[in-house]
Amino acid sequence: MRADLVVIGGGLIGLACAFEARRAGLGVLLLERDTCGRHASSASAGGVRSLNRDPAEIPLARAALPLWAGLSERLGADVGFAASGQVRVAEDEAALAALEARAARTRSAGWTHERMIGPNVLFERVPTLARHCLGALTVDDDGFADPLKAVHAYRRACLALGVDIREGVTVHAVSRADGQALEIVTDHGAIRAGSVANCAGAWGGRDWGGQDPGAKDQPSNSLPGEHIPIRASALQMI
Numbered sequence: 060m061r062a063d064l065v066v067i068g069g070g071l072i073g074l075a076c077a078f079e080a081r082r083a084g085l086g087v088l089l090l091e092r093d094t095c096g097r098h099a100s101s102a103s104a105g106g107v108r109s110l111n112r113d114p115a116e117i118p119l120a121r122a123a124l125p126l127w128a129g130l131s132e133r134l135g136a137d138v139g140f141a142a143s144g145q146v147r148v149a150e151d152e153a154a155l156a157a158l159e160a161r162a163a164r165t166r167s168a169g170w171t172h173e174r175m176i177g178p179n180v181l182f183e184r185v186p187t188l189a190r191h192c193l194g195a196l197t198v199d200d201d202g203f204a205d206p207l208k209a210v211h212a213y214r215r216a217c218l219a220l221g222v223d224i225r226e227g228v229t230v231h232a233v234s235r236a237d238g239q240a241l242e243i244v245t246d247h248g249a250i251r252a253g254s255v256a257n258c259a260g261a262w263g264g265r266d267w268g269g270q271d272p273g274a275k276d277q278p279s280n281s282l283p284g285e286h287i288p289i290r291a292s293a294l295q296m297i
Contacts, residue, residue: 062088062223065243065252067230069095071206073258074213078134080256081220088223088252090230090245092262096210099260105206109172110145110198111161117170124200135219136212139205146176146185146195158196172198230259233267257287264289 066077069091077089091097107127109120126133127140149155158175165173173196181195182188217224229246233255236242243250257263264287 060088060248061251062086063252064088064254064256065090065241065250066256066258067233067243068258068260068263069093069214069224069226070098070100070258070260071096071210071213072100072260073256074210074217076256076258077222077224078213078217078220081217081222086223087217088225088250089217090228090243091224091226092229094226095214095224096207101207101210103206105139105203106145107140107202107204108145108198110196110201111147111173114164114168117165117168121170121172127202127204130204130209131212134212134216136208136215137205138209138212140202141204142200142202144184144197144199145201146181146197148181148185148188148195149193150189150191152193155193158194162196172200174198230267261289261291263287 063085064077064080064087066073066080066087066089069089073089073091074095077087081087107124109117109124112120124142127138128142130138130140147158149158162173162175175194176184176197177194178190178192181192182190184197214224225247230243231246232242232244234242234244236251239253241252241255243252243255259265
């Protein structure tokens, strides 16, 4: 079997990648070990956030916001996006100083989306906050979306465009075949592809050459010629 592009992973990133590649005219095969959106993509808080991003992430985060605003129309299904704004609250003087320094660094890099607000504006915006809070860093056009709705909308849109989605398929190895082609070995046989997109999330740093991904002190060669250091970090929300 052959495809122009094989996408490994059926979360939000993998589905979005497959959707855009198919719209560009590529023949796309998406492989998902479980079911699409089974892991983090459908169980996140749904934040669509450029607030307090690592500086390296700011350009991508800011470019994504208008895409989210028009995503329901683009996919033909509601993804639950709302531009509610987001705030990062300072509860003491040290936290306030840190946020002010952050805002100054962001402005010096040419970004104007983050701004400081004082306690009066903060309490108008979030009336239930404790009154000892001193202010906040905010981004007005940040917001949130519904993770499960977004995943299902992307999956349906991919299928409508002709993306070949195969769930319950595990990728074991990726290697160079003849010429520039790649061979993707799965538990359902081998596939040849012109390109591979690694969208496997927390598993994206595993060694597709066949080594135990849980073994310590080994190189993590995600795809031929690549090295992606990834570690899992589980967060809790109450």
